[in-house]
Amino acid sequence: MPPRKQANTDPLVTHVGIYARVSTEEQAEQGYSIEAQLETLRSQCKMEQKVVFREYVDAGISGKTIEKRPALRELLRDIEEGKIQEVLVWKLDRISRKTSDLLFIMDQLNRYNVKFRSHSEKNFETDTAAGKMTFQMFGVIAEFQRNTIVENVKMGMKQRARNGKWNGGQVLGYDVVEIPVAKGKDSVLHVNAIEAELVRKIFSMYASGRGLKSIANELNHDGFKTKPNKPFSHVSIKTIINNPLYIGKIRYNVRENWSEKRRKGINPEPIIADGEHEPIITQYLWDAVQKLYSKKAVTAPRVFNGTYLLTGMMRCPDCGATLVAHRTKDTLKNGTKIVRRYYVCSNFRAKGSRVCTSNTVKADFAEQYVTERIAEVVQKPKVLEDIVARINKNRVKNVVPLQKEVEAIGKELKTLDSQKQKYFKLYESDVVDNNFLIERLNELKQKHDALYLRKTEAENQLNDSISEPVPLQQVRQILSKFQEMLETAPIETQKNLLQTIVKQIHVKKGQKFEGIELEFDDKVTACFLGLAPSTQAVAGAFAFSKQKFPLQYTLVI
Structure with a gap:
């Protein structure tokens, strides 16, 4: 990530934040391309003799929400920090197609006295009542257009599924192939012979009584990968054996409103239709697997209510994954049944020994170690004293190099300020033109921002080292x-x-x-x-x- 720029303190320069966005479906539309938007807005800034502080670009991202648009969030942070005085977009719906988000953005702009302008929708100001009304009207229209597009797309995809057509996405056993049709191209599924054999093997292994993790472990040991070229897990095996695609069916709309409801948005009546693609497994094998899976899905009542105190606090020493709770049931020689608690590598538990080893830690041992170690430090003052003294010594040792670095950066910043004043004098004397001035100011600004950021970091480290020793x-x-x-x-x-x-x-x-x-x-x-x-x-x-x-x-x- 590039260094964050600092607030504009020069009243002679208007810093403009240019925002551009294009969603995936708009990539091919005339006038919507990112470069077309940026070129138009750059030219406008040059014509108005304003400095482009930064270009914020969200490429291939929907205007539905703010959360999934990193460039827009960065723009809002820079607005809060006073780094820009104006936001310029090619069209209002580039900034958002959701009315509530538009109102939030407008409130942020007004709060920090930042002007908003649209190249296409001219002559409205967000700091007046009439301008706010116009802004909101455009926002309502943009949201209505987006919702209409979404409804039409969903309706079309549902109809494709009912007709047995594939709606996209990678799946083990098939390749997605584009074929020419009357109105362009269409995507169809063709059997991948090598992957199809792997799918048949997975179904056969489960039908023979193998468990999900056992199958994943063996496949990983044999070097097999999922379609995205990742190791198998018990979840990926479960997804395969429950997918009717492999008997020639198309299943669609299993979950609705994924972005809002996630896995809770289960549709009780998904679309299941005969597909145009060739099946990989037989109906007989499918039925056998589904019957066996239904029996295994009925879990016994839980008889162990133990708590794992250190969940999320330990990581595997090999792969770095979190150590998760695991237990086993044993029967002693006298017939007594006991439960043993462990923490094991989450990668091993989900994907088997091909990915990582168990790196088992006994839960009782780990929890006892933590509590006893804390007690030891409390009960033996010299132990804690030595730990704190060592940390404070290391903090103080870094003071001199940091002080020298802060001093050197301060001198360099003063040099940059002097250079900026020289360029302004040349501009006022008509020795250089506006474009030359903007280019040089941007260069100086980049150097200034990088130095100022490092100076701030060094000062924070310095203050932490000399003013706040560990008490x-x-x-x-x-x-x-x-x-x-x-x-x-x-x-x-x-x-x-x-x-x-x-x-x-x-x-x-x-x-x-x-x-x-x-x-x-x-x-x-x-x-x-x-x-x-x-x-x-x-x-x-x-x-x-x-x-x-x-x-x-x-x-x-």
């Missing part, structure tokens, strides 16, 4: 209170307490630990040193007081 007494008080609460809290509260203060537990192979990384900030400090918290309720463990606390810091114990 030994405060750390000791927090950990003492933490240990006291941990010993008396119910099991669920223990888990929340650990998640509050433990950032990560560093695990090595062979069930060994390198240390526990603890994170301290104002929330943690208030939790344990603020109003007297109760360990009987999770909410009570997060009481805040009005006391001010130091900045965030971490310790590895």
Whole structure:
């Protein structure tokens, strides 16, 4: 990511943020291309003698929401930081096709005194009542047009599915091939002979009694990959054996409104129709697999209610994936049944030993290590004292190099300011033209922004090193209170307490630990040193007081 530019403090220059967007379906339309929009808006800025601060481009992205448009979010952040005075777009619907988002954007513009202009819809100002009404009317029209397009597209795709046609996407066993038709091109499924054999193997393995993870593990060991060229998991195997595509059916609209409802938007009556493509497996094999899957899907009632206190706090020493909860049931020689708890690599659990090893850690052992290590640090003052002293020593050691760097950057920034003033004097004397001035100002601005960003980072590091040493007494008080609460809290509260203060537990192979990384900030400090918290309720463990606390810091114990 390029360095973030700083606020414009020069009243002689109007910095303009150009925003351009094109969705996938608009890529081929005349006048909608990104380059066409940018070229038009650049020319307008030059004609008006304004400086293009930055071009914000969302290519191939729908105007439905703000959340999935990184360039627009960056534009809004720069508006908040006062870096631009004007936003220019080729057409209003480029900024958004959703009325609520348009109103939010307009509110942000007015709040920070930023002017909005559209090259196509001219002569309206968002800081007047009439301008706001015009802005909103255009927004309503744009949203109506988008919704109409979406409805027409959905209707067309549903009809294609009813006719047995493929609506796109990659699927193991088939290749998507484009063929010429009367009105252009169409996509059809052709059997991929090699992948089809793999699909038949998966169905046969499941029909023979193999489990989802067992199948995934064997396929990964044999070097097979999914269609996107990734290792198999139990989820990908389940998706394959439940897809009627392989018996020649087209299934469509299984989930509705995915962007809003995600997996909860299940359609009870999806479209299932005879497809135009060739089936890969027989109806007999399909029926056998579905019957077996239905039986296995009926799970036994859960008899184990144990809690895993360290969920999400440990990572696999080999692949870096999170260690997740795992348990086994054993029967002793005397007939007693016991449950053993473990943490295992999530990649191993989902995809098998081809992807990673289990790197099993006994849950009781890990949880005992964490609680005993914290207790040791609390009960042996010298241990904690040495840890904090070492951290503070390293912080102070970095002060001199940072001070020299900040001083050097400051001198360079003054040089850039002098150069900018020289270019303005040349412009006022008609020695250089406007285009030359803009080019040189942009070059200086880029250098200035990069230097200023590094200067800010160095100053923050410097302030952290010299003004806020890790407070030994405060750390000791927090950990003492933490240990006291941990010993008396119910099991669920223990888990929340650990998640509050433990950032990560560093695990090595062979069930060994390198240390526990603890994170301290104002929330943690208030939790344990603020109003007297109760360990009987999770909410009570997060009481805040009005006391001010130091900045965030971490310790590895």
